[in-house]
Amino acid sequence: MAFADHLARVSGSYNLPSILFCSMSDPLAQLASFLARAERLLDRLEPLLPPAERVPDWSAAHAFRWRSANGSGYLQAIRRLPQIRLADLRDIDEQKARLESNTRQFIAGLPANNVLLTGARGSGKSSLIKALLNEYARQGLRVIEVEKAELTDLPQIVELLDERPERFIIFCDDLSFESGDARYKALKVVLDGSFAAAPENVLIYATSNRRHLMPEYFAENLESRRVGEEIHPGEAVEEKISLSERFGLWISFYPFDQEAYLDIVAHWLRSFGCRPDEVAGSERAALNFAVERGSRSGRVAWQFARDWAGHQQSRGASAAPVLPASSSKRARSRS
Structure with missing residues (x-):
């Protein structure tokens, strides 16, 4: 009885007895009407139901x-x-x-x-x-x-x-x-x-x-009390x-000192493909970069290395000669 009362409150204007106990004078029409009303009723009940649990695909990622x-x-x-x-x-x-x-x-x-x-x-x-x-x-x-x-x-x-x-x-x-x-x-x-x-x-x-x-x-420390020597x-x-x-x-x-910071910079520059002379020539720029950022952290060292390595590689690419298409074809034909 309690469940029926709850359904009646949720269904609002729907007349449940008319849905459940329809006349059989026109069975198909009554069935279609019943299904339509039942679907609307379920739509109103759906927000009250707990959401379906989504099972993760454990093989998809680590x-x-x-x-x-x-x-x-x-x-x-x-x-x-x-x-x-x-x-x-x-x-x-x-x-x-x-x-x-x-x-x-x-x-x-x-x-x-x-x-x-x-x-x-x-x-x-x-x-x-x-x-x-x-x-x-x-x-x-x-x-x-x-x-x-x-x-x-x-x-x-x-x-x-x-x-x-x-x-x-x-x-x-x-x-x-x-x-x-x-x-x-x-x-x-x-x-x-x-x-x-x-x-x-x-x-x-x-x-x-x-x-x-x-x-x-500071005010919280005022709550402290002394018991004997404790x-x-x-x-x-x-x-x-x-x-x-x-x-x-x-x-x-802990924060890195200058030596540790430069060591991290050198490691990342080597990993980004910089030559030894490029790594050695980066120290002053690396220190200036840290001063601008206000930190000698590992993150700042990595950011500087990306910036420096990108500039060096971009400069090298722009300095490389680019042959005209006709010249490159003649070079391939001679080979």
Whole structure:
């Protein structure tokens, strides 16, 4: 009876008894009328039904991006990945070794930690995760990229990955939260805050410019109290620290000095096909480029190398002699 009342409310002006108990004087006409009314009724009921789940094609890619709309989400394959290698990441050997070791443990089914990579912008945090995927995709490693705006979908994403044979890293790039942002609670629950255990084939790797992921204000330190010789932070500070503490491994990245910056520039220039003399002649321009950008980061070094190599190759191409069509034909005939 309750279901019939619900249908009556949804159907609005439709007379359900007339639909369900039509007369048989003209069976075909009544049947056509019934089907038309039923179709209109189903159209009105459709928004109340849960959306159909989109099953991802796991063979389509090694990396996926979570997309959500209208209350439902799905995994979108990322078919073109940056072809960056671990060997391309210079002067972060310690950070690279720690993250690679944790990832190798994870792939092998051994205990491994969720990881928070923090520090200077452009120092290789995100590139390191991309390089690890390129290195270990054949061994079953996969990456799911989740934007901050969609962190509330993390429980749904984790459930989707459960019982898959692959090993998944959920990648949250440039992660930080403002005061009052409730999305960090969804991340806390997935990391370590729910009775439901996280699947063994899922880890979270996040990058951030902040160690504690949330802004800290001077006034919050006034809540701290002294107990004997110990200082106990206030509740606001404890809440902010509690999120980053749920990452078992913290890896810090630091700004590059001039020597490291020039080493990265030289590496990328060689990879772009520059000659040794072109690499040696680029140092002053590379330093000026860094001053203009206000940073000696790995990203700035890569951007300079692309600019410099492009100019050198363009200059070489314009200097090469171009034979007229008739001359080139005579040259081929003589050969």
